[in-house]
Structure formats: structure tokens, C-alpha cells
Amino acid sequence: MLKTQELTLNLGPHHPSTHGVFRCVLNLEGEYITKAVNHLGYLHRGIEKLAESRTYTQFIPYNGRLDYVAGMLNEWAYVMAVEKLMGITEEIPERAEYIRVIVGELQRIASHGIYFASMALDVAGASAWFYGFRDRDEVLDLLEMVSGQRLMHNYMRFGGVAADLPDGFMNKLDKLLNKLPAAIEEYEGILLGNEIFRARTVGVAPVSREMALDYGFTGPNLRASGVDTDLRRDEPYSVYDRFKFNVPVRQNGDTFDRVIVRIEEMKESIKIIRQAMEGIPEGPVMAKVPKVIKPPVGEVYSRLENAKGHLGFHIVSDGSTKPYRLRIYSPCFVNIGIFPEMAKGLHLMDAVVALASLDIVLGEIDR
């Protein structure tokens, strides 16, 4: 007599496809998932608590360790919040804003590059992984030129950026931007056009528009589900209102669409950088800010469009040199919330791909 038995399986915390130390307990019937439960906290480093014992300036480098594949954008989000708290948003020199846009969009390309690469690896397409990392390394070269570090840049400052663009940066950037479209075309050829990849992703783990909104999706994941939203366009911060770019939106919300949206976004980022290169003015890169940062008593919430979605910082100041409380609204944490719902009824191997398509970074989920 044959009988079936439900199997409880631990996915993670040490599993190459959980993109870090995420753990999920799966109930399996055969190879189909009947129930999934998220377990977080394996990388909880207490960053929010640490912020309370650091001065405002000392906390800038910690932002790179939050979402470690998009450090520049995290720093920008934090710096923007503190600037708003200090009331110096208007005083930031134009050149600094343009530099921020250029490095921010470069970081977005790098982040989506790593997304593409790890996505490919999760469907066992190792060669596409190498392509993604090849181009990401070139982008990181440029970020290293301006900041001196590959991942943790510590480049943003309250009132501007740490240093002006180095000599020869623009030439190198121009060369890279000429190369990138061909590279993206290569991505499309090697992965998106691949029969196996399509079979594994098209129609898999669809997230409807309503479901995406209910779960509080933001960023590319929400755009893949058919909601036309982008903070860069809808609530333009910095100098984003001066650039023309499209917001890629897809309707199905399946794994495939989530990949496509990001590939399209890389193309838009190239467009934005091109426009910023043309429009960048001469001038200083730092506003006049006091040496000791002491924002007035009050609180502020400020957010921007990170590579993963809305990254928000809520800072409460008691007038001293350290934040009284700092809270990070993390897009990855919100996005991971849908995984149990998404995984229900999925084949185990498809669940791994669906998880990869959400683009999670555990540093930001657990903080």
C-alpha cells in the first residue's frame, strides 16, 4: 500500500538560493509546497540601535552595510533625510546633485546587474552569471574612482558629496555607457530569449495588482504587477524633474516580468546618466554646513527610489549630535512578506526562482 507523507523542509539559513541567511520552513507534498513560513533575523545586527550611539556623520558608512549591493543609494536616502531635518535641502550645490544622480544611477545598474546574475544562477544558468558580474565590475570601477571603495562607498555627505569627480571620470563613464547597451542586449539574448528560462519563469508565481498593493510592494516588483509608479517621477527629489525617462511597467506580475522590468530599468538609467552628463554644471560640491551636525528638535520622514523600492528613513532628533531614534523602512522586508503566499502550490524549484525574482538582500531585511 502506497502512502504519502507531508515533508517539512528547511530552506536556509545556509542555502545558496536564499541570497543570504534567510530561512523558510516549507511543507511539501511531493515536490509541491503546501505551506511556507518565513523566519528572519539571522543577520540582525541592530543597526537602528547602533545609530542611537553614533553621531549623524558616523552613521553614514553603516548605510552601505544595509543593502550591500546598492550602498550609494542607501547613503543618499539617509543623507537626504538628515538634510531635510536640518533644512538645508535647498542649499545643496547643483553639481553635487548631478553627481549624486550619476553615481546613484550607476549603483542602480550595478544592483540590477547582480540581480540578473544571481537570478541566472538560480535557474542554473551559470554563464549568464559571469556576464552580469563582468559588467557590474566595470560599473564598480567607476564608483571606486569617485569614492575609493568597491562596495561601501561612504561618499555622500550632508550638503553634498565627499569629493568632486576625479579627472578622466567623464571619459571612462562615456566609454562604459557606450558599451552597456550591447551588454544588456547580450543579457536578453542569453537569458530572456532562452527557452528553458521562459519555461521556468513565464506565468510562474504571479502577483496580481491588488495583491501587490495589499502586501505593500514598492519599486520594480510593484511595477511588474502593472502599477505605474516611480518616486523619481511622481515625487521628484534631487534634480530628477529635469530628466526625461520612461517608467517600465509590465502587466502580468510573474517572475519573468519582474526580470524584464529590471532589465528595462537599466536602459532607463543609462538615459538618465547621459542627460546628467550633458547638464552637469561647474561649481562647488559641498554646501556650507556646520562642522558639528546638530539638527533642530523634530522628526522627519524621507524616502527615495532605491534599486529595490522605496527606502525611507524616519529620524527623530532631540537636538543633540546623535539621533534619538532612527527607523529604516526597508523595501526588501516588505517584499519578502509575500513569499509564503506566493510559494503556496508552487513546485519547489520554482519557489527558489520566485524568491530570487523578488530581489531580496538580507542586510536590509534584518538590519
Added chain:
Amino acid sequence: MDVIKENQVEELVQNNIIMSTVEAAFNWCRSRSLWPLTFGLACCAIEMMATADTRYDLARFGSEVFRPSPRQCDLMIIAGTITKKMQPVVQRLYEQMAEPRYVLAMGSCAISGGPFTDSYNVVLGGDTFLPVDVYVPGCPPRPEALIYGILQLREKVANPKKIARLKANG
């Protein structure tokens, strides 16, 4: 057909046969193909991945075979912050690895807790509960640094006597 003459034998033996112990041969082989565990904890894991990519190409040194199962690995790269919740898992993974096994602490978090030393949930370095062989400092270390660390470990594996001598002399 070549015929080996009586007087050539000794010369041939000298040129073609290396006399050594089995253990030394084993150590040499081991040091040239350290298989790391696919085990990323935090930020340093991204640099560990970059080390295996086309530009830095860890395959040149025989260590590109990242294995997800601890039973197939002999090198554990602690790449990132060890939190209190993660520590038992790290410990268990180490215990599951077959001997001889080596541990490389990558980045300041794995060495001493790094920027999170005063956090309430961070273990102050991998050497508080594991025997660490090589420390690679940096936050995160560049891929070149990780490769250098693995090459240092290679020296250590291939020359156990040298290491013992260094240890004895302090």
C-alpha cells in the same frame, strides 16, 4: 623502440621520480584544490562571489569549486557578520565538514565584529568559537585580498612543519 641502457637508469630515476612521503603528497594536492563552502553571511559574500567571477577568477588557484554542502568542502570562508542567532548554524556547518578542514575569516566582522562590535546581537569574531586559520582584513576585503588569503592558506596547508616551527618560536 627506445631501449633504456643500463647506465641510463639512474639518470632517468633522478630526473623523473620524486621521492617524498605520502602525507606530503596529500598535503600538496590538498593545498592546490581547496574547495570552499558556498556560505555567505553578509556584505563580504558579494565580494566572495566577485572573486569567483571572470575578472578575478579564483579558478586560477583551484578554489573555484564552491560547494553548497559542507560535506564536500574543506574550506569555510566566514564572509560576513556572525549574529547570535546564526552562531549555532555556523558552528554546526563547521562540524559537518570533513577533516582536514580550514577556516578563513573574511572581513572585519568575522575577525572581531567590525563596525558592529558594540551591537547587542553580534558575535565578536569567528575565532571566539572556531579555529581560524587565516584572517583577511577589510570591510569588505577586495577580491585580490581574498585571493591572497587563500594563497596564504595554501602555504599553510602545504607546509605544516613550517607552521609548527613558526608557532613554536612564537
